[in-house]
Amino acid sequence: MPDDRMNPRSVWVLVCEDDDELGERVAAGLRAAGFIVDLTRNLADAGRNCGTRRYDCLIVDRGLPDGDGLDLIRRQRESGLHMPALVITARDSPADRTEGYASGADDYLTKPFSLGELAGRVRALCARHLRPPAQVLTIGDLVVDRLRRRVQRNGVLLIMTAREFCALELLAARAGTQVSYAELAEYCTETTTVATIEDVVHRLDRKLGEPQLIYATGAGYLLHM
Structure with missing residues:
Protein backbone atom coordinates (compact mmCIF):
# COMPACT_ATOMS: atom_id res chain seq x y z
CA MET A 1 0.00 0.00 0.00
CA PRO A 2 1.45 3.42 -0.87
CA ASP A 3 2.48 5.73 1.96
CA ASP A 4 0.15 8.75 1.91
CA ARG A 5 2.94 10.87 3.38
CA MET A 6 4.69 10.69 0.00
CA ASN A 7 1.77 12.62 -1.53
CA PRO A 8 2.71 16.33 -1.36
CA ARG A 9 -0.93 17.16 -0.52
CA SER A 10 -0.39 15.61 2.92
CA VAL A 11 2.98 17.32 3.52
CA TRP A 12 2.84 20.23 5.98
CA VAL A 13 5.43 22.98 5.47
CA LEU A 14 6.35 25.90 7.70
CA VAL A 15 7.69 28.98 5.88
CA CYS A 16 9.45 31.68 7.89
CA GLU A 17 10.08 34.73 5.65
CA ASP A 18 9.82 38.36 6.75
CA ASP A 19 9.49 39.85 3.26
CA ASP A 20 5.70 40.08 2.96
CA GLU A 21 5.56 39.88 -0.83
CA LEU A 22 8.06 37.02 -1.14
CA GLY A 23 6.51 35.13 1.74
CA GLU A 24 3.07 35.27 0.18
CA ARG A 25 4.44 34.21 -3.22
CA VAL A 26 6.32 31.27 -1.70
CA ALA A 27 3.28 30.15 0.30
CA ALA A 28 1.00 30.46 -2.72
CA GLY A 29 3.47 28.62 -4.97
CA LEU A 30 3.82 25.73 -2.53
CA ARG A 31 0.07 25.52 -2.02
CA ALA A 32 -0.41 25.43 -5.79
CA ALA A 33 2.06 22.53 -5.85
CA GLY A 34 -0.13 20.69 -3.35
CA PHE A 35 1.58 21.37 -0.02
CA ILE A 36 -0.14 22.53 3.16
CA VAL A 37 1.62 25.74 4.23
CA ASP A 38 1.83 27.86 7.37
CA LEU A 39 3.49 31.25 6.85
CA THR A 40 5.28 33.09 9.67
CA ARG A 41 7.41 36.23 9.55
CA ASN A 42 9.66 35.94 12.61
CA LEU A 43 11.40 33.38 14.78
CA ALA A 44 9.05 33.82 17.72
CA ASP A 45 5.95 32.88 15.72
CA ALA A 46 7.78 30.08 13.92
CA GLY A 47 8.97 28.65 17.23
CA ARG A 48 5.46 28.71 18.66
CA ASN A 49 4.12 26.93 15.57
CA CYS A 50 6.81 24.24 15.85
CA GLY A 51 5.83 23.76 19.47
CA THR A 52 2.24 22.91 18.59
CA ARG A 53 2.49 21.18 15.21
CA ARG A 54 4.82 18.55 13.73
CA TYR A 55 5.95 19.86 10.33
CA ASP A 56 7.30 17.74 7.49
CA CYS A 57 9.63 20.51 6.26
CA LEU A 58 10.94 23.89 7.42
CA ILE A 59 11.76 26.72 4.98
CA VAL A 60 13.53 29.60 6.70
CA ASP A 61 15.07 32.91 5.72
CA ARG A 62 18.21 33.99 7.55
CA GLY A 63 17.78 37.74 8.02
CA LEU A 64 14.66 37.82 10.20
CA PRO A 65 13.58 40.71 12.45
CA ASP A 66 14.35 38.78 15.64
CA GLY A 67 17.39 36.78 14.57
CA ASP A 68 18.87 34.29 12.14
CA GLY A 69 16.61 31.57 10.73
CA LEU A 70 19.40 29.09 11.41
CA ASP A 71 18.60 29.49 15.11
CA LEU A 72 15.20 27.88 14.50
CA ILE A 73 16.85 24.91 12.76
CA ARG A 74 19.38 24.54 15.58
CA ARG A 75 16.65 24.51 18.21
CA GLN A 76 14.66 21.88 16.34
CA ARG A 77 17.74 19.67 15.98
CA GLU A 78 18.61 20.11 19.66
CA SER A 79 15.09 19.08 20.63
CA GLY A 80 15.47 15.85 18.64
CA LEU A 81 13.35 16.79 15.61
CA HIS A 82 14.90 15.90 12.27
CA MET A 83 12.40 17.09 9.67
CA PRO A 84 14.11 18.45 6.51
CA ALA A 85 15.08 22.12 6.64
CA LEU A 86 15.73 24.35 3.62
CA VAL A 87 17.31 27.80 3.88
CA ILE A 88 16.25 30.56 1.45
CA THR A 89 18.56 33.55 1.61
CA ALA A 90 20.54 36.16 -0.29
CA ARG A 91 23.69 35.12 1.59
CA ASP A 92 25.49 32.96 -0.93
CA SER A 93 29.15 32.82 0.15
CA PRO A 94 30.79 29.43 0.81
CA ALA A 95 31.13 30.41 4.48
CA ASP A 96 27.38 31.13 4.68
CA ARG A 97 26.56 27.77 3.14
CA THR A 98 28.94 25.98 5.49
CA GLU A 99 27.33 27.68 8.46
CA GLY A 100 23.90 26.66 7.19
CA TYR A 101 24.81 22.99 6.89
CA ALA A 102 26.64 23.06 10.21
CA SER A 103 23.44 24.34 11.83
CA GLY A 104 21.47 21.36 10.53
CA ALA A 105 20.09 22.65 7.23
CA ASP A 106 19.56 19.99 4.57
CA ASP A 107 19.48 22.33 1.57
CA TYR A 108 20.39 25.93 0.75
CA LEU A 109 18.65 27.95 -1.96
CA THR A 110 19.84 31.47 -2.77
CA LYS A 111 17.59 34.31 -3.87
CA PRO A 112 16.27 34.91 -6.43
CA PHE A 113 14.85 31.46 -7.16
CA SER A 114 11.94 30.02 -9.09
CA LEU A 115 8.92 28.71 -7.23
CA GLY A 116 9.10 25.57 -9.35
CA GLU A 117 12.63 24.83 -8.17
CA LEU A 118 11.66 25.49 -4.57
CA ALA A 119 8.70 23.10 -4.76
CA GLY A 120 10.89 20.47 -6.40
CA ARG A 121 13.51 20.72 -3.68
CA VAL A 122 10.92 20.49 -0.92
CA ARG A 123 9.35 17.46 -2.57
CA ALA A 124 12.75 15.75 -2.94
CA LEU A 125 13.76 16.48 0.66
CA CYS A 126 10.50 15.13 2.04
CA ALA A 127 10.61 12.05 -0.19
CA ARG A 128 14.12 11.17 0.98
CA HIS A 129 13.11 11.71 4.60
CA LEU A 130 9.89 9.67 4.47
CA ARG A 131 10.72 6.90 2.00
CA PRO A 132 11.58 3.53 3.60
CA PRO A 133 15.26 2.88 2.85
CA ALA A 134 16.12 0.27 0.23
CA GLN A 135 17.89 -2.93 1.27
Whole structure:
Protein backbone atom coordinates (compact mmCIF):
# COMPACT_ATOMS: atom_id res chain seq x y z
CA MET A 1 0.00 0.00 0.00
CA PRO A 2 1.45 3.42 -0.87
CA ASP A 3 2.48 5.73 1.96
CA ASP A 4 0.15 8.75 1.91
CA ARG A 5 2.94 10.87 3.38
CA MET A 6 4.69 10.69 0.00
CA ASN A 7 1.77 12.62 -1.53
CA PRO A 8 2.71 16.33 -1.36
CA ARG A 9 -0.93 17.16 -0.52
CA SER A 10 -0.39 15.61 2.92
CA VAL A 11 2.98 17.32 3.52
CA TRP A 12 2.84 20.23 5.98
CA VAL A 13 5.43 22.98 5.47
CA LEU A 14 6.35 25.90 7.70
CA VAL A 15 7.69 28.98 5.88
CA CYS A 16 9.45 31.68 7.89
CA GLU A 17 10.08 34.73 5.65
CA ASP A 18 9.82 38.36 6.75
CA ASP A 19 9.49 39.85 3.26
CA ASP A 20 5.70 40.08 2.96
CA GLU A 21 5.56 39.88 -0.83
CA LEU A 22 8.06 37.02 -1.14
CA GLY A 23 6.51 35.13 1.74
CA GLU A 24 3.07 35.27 0.18
CA ARG A 25 4.44 34.21 -3.22
CA VAL A 26 6.32 31.27 -1.70
CA ALA A 27 3.28 30.15 0.30
CA ALA A 28 1.00 30.46 -2.72
CA GLY A 29 3.47 28.62 -4.97
CA LEU A 30 3.82 25.73 -2.53
CA ARG A 31 0.07 25.52 -2.02
CA ALA A 32 -0.41 25.43 -5.79
CA ALA A 33 2.06 22.53 -5.85
CA GLY A 34 -0.13 20.69 -3.35
CA PHE A 35 1.58 21.37 -0.02
CA ILE A 36 -0.14 22.53 3.16
CA VAL A 37 1.62 25.74 4.23
CA ASP A 38 1.83 27.86 7.37
CA LEU A 39 3.49 31.25 6.85
CA THR A 40 5.28 33.09 9.67
CA ARG A 41 7.41 36.23 9.55
CA ASN A 42 9.66 35.94 12.61
CA LEU A 43 11.40 33.38 14.78
CA ALA A 44 9.05 33.82 17.72
CA ASP A 45 5.95 32.88 15.72
CA ALA A 46 7.78 30.08 13.92
CA GLY A 47 8.97 28.65 17.23
CA ARG A 48 5.46 28.71 18.66
CA ASN A 49 4.12 26.93 15.57
CA CYS A 50 6.81 24.24 15.85
CA GLY A 51 5.83 23.76 19.47
CA THR A 52 2.24 22.91 18.59
CA ARG A 53 2.49 21.18 15.21
CA ARG A 54 4.82 18.55 13.73
CA TYR A 55 5.95 19.86 10.33
CA ASP A 56 7.30 17.74 7.49
CA CYS A 57 9.63 20.51 6.26
CA LEU A 58 10.94 23.89 7.42
CA ILE A 59 11.76 26.72 4.98
CA VAL A 60 13.53 29.60 6.70
CA ASP A 61 15.07 32.91 5.72
CA ARG A 62 18.21 33.99 7.55
CA GLY A 63 17.78 37.74 8.02
CA LEU A 64 14.66 37.82 10.20
CA PRO A 65 13.58 40.71 12.45
CA ASP A 66 14.35 38.78 15.64
CA GLY A 67 17.39 36.78 14.57
CA ASP A 68 18.87 34.29 12.14
CA GLY A 69 16.61 31.57 10.73
CA LEU A 70 19.40 29.09 11.41
CA ASP A 71 18.60 29.49 15.11
CA LEU A 72 15.20 27.88 14.50
CA ILE A 73 16.85 24.91 12.76
CA ARG A 74 19.38 24.54 15.58
CA ARG A 75 16.65 24.51 18.21
CA GLN A 76 14.66 21.88 16.34
CA ARG A 77 17.74 19.67 15.98
CA GLU A 78 18.61 20.11 19.66
CA SER A 79 15.09 19.08 20.63
CA GLY A 80 15.47 15.85 18.64
CA LEU A 81 13.35 16.79 15.61
CA HIS A 82 14.90 15.90 12.27
CA MET A 83 12.40 17.09 9.67
CA PRO A 84 14.11 18.45 6.51
CA ALA A 85 15.08 22.12 6.64
CA LEU A 86 15.73 24.35 3.62
CA VAL A 87 17.31 27.80 3.88
CA ILE A 88 16.25 30.56 1.45
CA THR A 89 18.56 33.55 1.61
CA ALA A 90 20.54 36.16 -0.29
CA ARG A 91 23.69 35.12 1.59
CA ASP A 92 25.49 32.96 -0.93
CA SER A 93 29.15 32.82 0.15
CA PRO A 94 30.79 29.43 0.81
CA ALA A 95 31.13 30.41 4.48
CA ASP A 96 27.38 31.13 4.68
CA ARG A 97 26.56 27.77 3.14
CA THR A 98 28.94 25.98 5.49
CA GLU A 99 27.33 27.68 8.46
CA GLY A 100 23.90 26.66 7.19
CA TYR A 101 24.81 22.99 6.89
CA ALA A 102 26.64 23.06 10.21
CA SER A 103 23.44 24.34 11.83
CA GLY A 104 21.47 21.36 10.53
CA ALA A 105 20.09 22.65 7.23
CA ASP A 106 19.56 19.99 4.57
CA ASP A 107 19.48 22.33 1.57
CA TYR A 108 20.39 25.93 0.75
CA LEU A 109 18.65 27.95 -1.96
CA THR A 110 19.84 31.47 -2.77
CA LYS A 111 17.59 34.31 -3.87
CA PRO A 112 16.27 34.91 -6.43
CA PHE A 113 14.85 31.46 -7.16
CA SER A 114 11.94 30.02 -9.09
CA LEU A 115 8.92 28.71 -7.23
CA GLY A 116 9.10 25.57 -9.35
CA GLU A 117 12.63 24.83 -8.17
CA LEU A 118 11.66 25.49 -4.57
CA ALA A 119 8.70 23.10 -4.76
CA GLY A 120 10.89 20.47 -6.40
CA ARG A 121 13.51 20.72 -3.68
CA VAL A 122 10.92 20.49 -0.92
CA ARG A 123 9.35 17.46 -2.57
CA ALA A 124 12.75 15.75 -2.94
CA LEU A 125 13.76 16.48 0.66
CA CYS A 126 10.50 15.13 2.04
CA ALA A 127 10.61 12.05 -0.19
CA ARG A 128 14.12 11.17 0.98
CA HIS A 129 13.11 11.71 4.60
CA LEU A 130 9.89 9.67 4.47
CA ARG A 131 10.72 6.90 2.00
CA PRO A 132 11.58 3.53 3.60
CA PRO A 133 15.26 2.88 2.85
CA ALA A 134 16.12 0.27 0.23
CA GLN A 135 17.89 -2.93 1.27
CA VAL A 136 20.71 -2.22 -1.18
CA LEU A 137 21.95 1.36 -1.32
CA THR A 138 23.93 2.39 -4.39
CA ILE A 139 25.76 5.72 -4.54
CA GLY A 140 27.98 5.88 -7.61
CA ASP A 141 30.47 3.01 -7.32
CA LEU A 142 29.60 2.40 -3.66
CA VAL A 143 27.17 -0.45 -2.86
CA VAL A 144 25.91 -0.99 0.68
CA ASP A 145 23.98 -4.24 1.17
CA ARG A 146 22.04 -3.68 4.39
CA LEU A 147 20.66 -7.22 4.56
CA ARG A 148 24.01 -8.99 4.15
CA ARG A 149 25.92 -6.15 5.84
CA ARG A 150 28.41 -6.01 2.98
CA VAL A 151 30.10 -3.01 1.37
CA GLN A 152 31.69 -2.82 -2.07
CA ARG A 153 33.50 0.08 -3.71
CA ASN A 154 34.26 -0.19 -7.41
CA GLY A 155 33.56 -3.93 -7.17
CA VAL A 156 36.00 -4.50 -4.29
CA LEU A 157 34.65 -5.95 -1.04
CA LEU A 158 35.54 -3.78 1.96
CA ILE A 159 35.84 -5.16 5.47
CA MET A 160 33.96 -3.05 8.02
CA THR A 161 33.63 -3.16 11.77
CA ALA A 162 30.08 -3.12 13.15
CA ARG A 163 30.40 0.55 14.08
CA GLU A 164 31.82 1.52 10.69
CA PHE A 165 29.03 -0.28 8.85
CA CYS A 166 26.41 1.30 11.09
CA ALA A 167 27.72 4.81 10.37
CA LEU A 168 28.03 4.13 6.64
CA GLU A 169 24.52 2.67 6.48
CA LEU A 170 22.99 5.86 7.87
CA LEU A 171 25.17 8.16 5.76
CA ALA A 172 24.33 6.19 2.60
CA ALA A 173 20.61 6.11 3.41
CA ARG A 174 20.72 9.91 3.79
CA ALA A 175 23.16 10.51 0.91
CA GLY A 176 23.25 14.14 -0.16
CA THR A 177 22.01 15.49 3.19
CA GLN A 178 23.80 16.21 6.44
CA VAL A 179 23.73 13.60 9.20
CA SER A 180 24.40 15.21 12.57
CA TYR A 181 26.57 13.81 15.37
CA ALA A 182 23.39 13.35 17.41
CA GLU A 183 21.73 11.30 14.66
CA LEU A 184 24.80 9.09 14.27
CA ALA A 185 24.97 8.60 18.04
CA GLU A 186 21.28 7.69 18.15
CA TYR A 187 21.52 5.30 15.18
CA CYS A 188 24.76 3.64 16.30
CA THR A 189 23.71 3.16 19.90
CA GLU A 190 27.17 2.16 21.14
CA THR A 191 28.78 5.22 19.55
CA THR A 192 27.74 8.01 21.88
CA THR A 193 30.47 10.67 21.91
CA VAL A 194 31.54 13.13 19.23
CA ALA A 195 35.16 11.95 19.56
CA THR A 196 34.15 8.33 19.02
CA ILE A 197 32.00 9.21 16.03
CA GLU A 198 34.84 11.23 14.51
CA ASP A 199 37.20 8.28 14.97
CA VAL A 200 34.75 5.82 13.40
CA VAL A 201 34.03 8.06 10.41
CA HIS A 202 37.74 8.83 9.92
CA ARG A 203 38.53 5.10 9.72
CA LEU A 204 35.52 4.56 7.46
CA ASP A 205 36.65 7.36 5.15
CA ARG A 206 40.11 5.80 4.80
CA LYS A 207 38.61 2.41 3.96
CA LEU A 208 36.36 3.89 1.28
CA GLY A 209 39.40 5.40 -0.47
CA GLU A 210 39.40 7.87 -3.33
CA PRO A 211 37.62 9.78 -4.67
CA GLN A 212 36.38 11.14 -1.35
CA LEU A 213 32.79 10.37 -0.39
CA ILE A 214 32.39 11.65 3.17
CA TYR A 215 32.67 15.34 4.06
CA ALA A 216 32.67 16.96 7.51
CA THR A 217 30.11 19.77 7.86
CA GLY A 218 30.99 21.04 11.31
CA ALA A 219 27.92 19.53 12.97
CA GLY A 220 28.12 16.09 11.37
CA TYR A 221 28.90 14.48 8.04
CA LEU A 222 27.63 14.35 4.48
CA LEU A 223 28.06 11.47 2.04
CA HIS A 224 28.13 12.72 -1.52
CA MET A 225 29.53 11.32 -4.80
